[in-house]
Amino acid sequence: MRRSLILDVVVRLVFHSALLLALFLLFTGHNRPGGGFVGGLVVGAAISLRYVAGGIDEVRQVLPLRPWTLLGTGLATATTTALVPLAFGRQLMDHGLYERHVGFLGELHLSTALFFDIGVAQVVVGMVLLLLVSFGERLPTFGAPWLLRRQP
């Protein structure tokens, strides 16, 4: 197995920042640009980077979840969020809101819509993972296939 050292290092540096960015997008989504879909896509992009660097094995190592587990829990999370208000006598998909000022951190803005967004993000990540598993598995694990020369 041959891997590109530069790519490996850069990807590892970027990966966690990308995950943080995704979290930020997910949480800030209700009030500012972002949201579950974009958050999920950023996580997906970060995972794709790991794939480019280390192939499917590295992806498996980083995210030991199976793709369909993510798809399932994502759908379940979103559906549950939609259904829960019914139990409290409210309308389907009615979201609760919690806002308060927390010291130097500024305004805290929490909506139950966040859980819906988390579900969306899970589905998106699951889909990216599933695509990688579907088409990326047969690749013998050498880094970035189009950057390196194929082995004879």
Add this chain to the structure above:
Amino acid sequence: MLIALVMAPLALGLALLAGGRALGRRSFAVAAVAPFAVLVAAAASAGRVLDERPLTASLGWVPALDLSIDLRLDGFSLLFVLLVAGIGTLVQLYAGRYFGAEREGLHRLAGLLLVFTAAMLGLVSAASLLTLFVAWELTSITSYLLIGWTDGDPKARASALQALLTTGLGGLAMLGGFVLIGQAAGTYDLAALAAHPPTGTVVEVGLLLVLVGAFTKSAQFPFSAWLPGAMVAPTPVSAFLHSATMVKAGVYLIARLAPIFAEQGAWRPVVLAVGSLTMLTGGWRALRQYDLKRILAYGTVSQLGFLVVLFGAGFPEATAAGVVVLLAHALFKAGLFLVVGVVDHQAHTRDIRRLGRYGPGWAGPMAAAVICGASMAGLPPLIGFLGKESAYDAFLHGDIAGGGVVLAVLVGGSVLTFAYTARLLAGAFRPGVWTEGIAEDAEAAIDPPPAPRWSFWAPAGLLATLTVLLGLVPGLASKLVDVAAHDLDPSGEHVHLALWHGLNPALALSALTVGLGVLLVVGGAVLARLQQRLPDTAWGEQAFLGAMRGLNRLADRSTGLFQSGSLPVYIGVILLTAVVVPGWALLQAPMPDLPPLVSGPGDWAAAALLVGGGIAAVVVKHRMAAVLCLGAVGYGMALVFALQGAPDLALTQVCVDTIGAVVFVLVLRHLPTWFADVPSRVSQASRLAVSAAVGVFVFAFILVAVGVRVDPTISTEFIARAYEEGGGRNVVNVVLVDIRGFDTMGEITVLAVAAMGVYALARLSRRDRRASTPGASR
């Protein structure tokens, strides 16, 4: 109480299905508790119901749609509930003996029988057409599962499917009929319909549709093919489904509606014709069967025709006679099925050419079979005799058009019934009566089967005892029959069952029936030759098979037409449809002036990226390069979004394009590096034409669509309400998770499904490849 009556078997049945595996054969004993409890509860409330004070209950279901589950227990429903619960209890106990302990999935069978029982109880106690329909469909589904219970047997699966398709088709027609009638009447309540029957052409059409449903369910001509097919089910299931319950559902519905609607439209001629035809063809075909269960099955078809004639005629005397025949039939047919099951279980065959030699210890089951058979043949002093007698009497005195013909059919059908009863009993219990089509040596007959334990045939014995008891002391059932008939048709006089009515024409007809029946049995050889010469009238089966074949062929042809397998054709069709359909509307609209297309230097950059990327993607021959050019177009779009003040969209677009590029790379590994040359000049020109048309159309469409707005845009509303109601300042996000949350839910579901589809496709192609390269290893 009434709700619990239906729900108790349902709950226990579901519990058994979910967690009864460990119980194995004992699940039948557990399951028997529910129908027995229903039997006791129904018997306890019998006093009140027989006092003509029906029980009612209602359970809210979808209040917004004004839907509720309405139940009503009157005399006729009570009769059915007693039969369903009573025979249900016996069948469960019997099944516990019938199956060996080693059989798999017995808890499933017991649970399904209970769910079916619940559906049937709901059906016969439904107070509104809609409740009845729900229960009706439930019986269709559960009977499908019951018939196909031996799911390893392809024949069982095919028969189950045939039953489901036939009854399901009828159910749909019936639903249409119910809606037509219900809308015309303004109510779906049965009592209200009876009080103020709607009239008119719509109602008449609706009635015909309802009749289709009833005919399919009760296996009437020409829909009778599924019932004999359903004999692949285990015998306890057949005994339950084809004696008291499933097939009686259609009869029940006809009985309920006939007094209300018999005079309307084509009801009476249709019902009488179909019932008569069914009675005769069923009896005729029973006479050429060699399998005991199939004789009973065709016999059941015939008897169902009989019942449809009696109830469908819709005048009080016939209805009352129908109630008696219904009761008699449930008792003797269940009993006969149970005995046939005992014989089959002990002798391992149901072929009348092999059976006939028995050792000691068989007197009990034989006696039960002979009593039930005699009741079926209509011999005194059994309840079956009372039923047939009152049927003759009703049509001797009823003045409806064609009554004489119907009477002749009833006599003819009863003669056939006498003959096939004799075939059944003699075939089962006397050796060597039939030998056709089987090698004429001693090997054909089997050794005397071991005697069954008394507890195995006791349920059949109990039913036979009831058959005798009700025949000898008709007063026991007289009140129930009277109230049941009166609840169906209040215009009738009160009924008093009696064994002896004196010397009257009905008795003479009974004697004639027996005489002709004996002739038919004695002349069995002549009849057999005649049967051999005539073709088997399997029109129903042929029609079903023909319809299925036709459907498959149609599906094949249309799939071949629409799914050509050529990617360019698919895309071409989709794009051209997108151009032509809305493009037609576009031609009607006025063309607005061109708005300013560029508002700053950034726009120039975006336009350059978009146009350049687009052209390059078409021109380059290297696949990967083309993908990168497409990516450039995507980033160009993101730039446009960002410049227009839509950071959300821009962000998403960038991410989508990035991941899209990665996925493309993955997929491209399986494709050649270079694009193949376009095959011909014509093809090249047509592709160019299609893409040019799409481009021009989209451009024009956006221009026009923006210009022809007549109402204020919906987005102002969204912006105004996003924070107040959605609690967020990012309108796009609030739209996604709140205002149009349902859309998002649907989208992520589609996303998940599509992802799984992609995975399956990738796996599939990988397996194919591995299979086609022998010796390939990982």
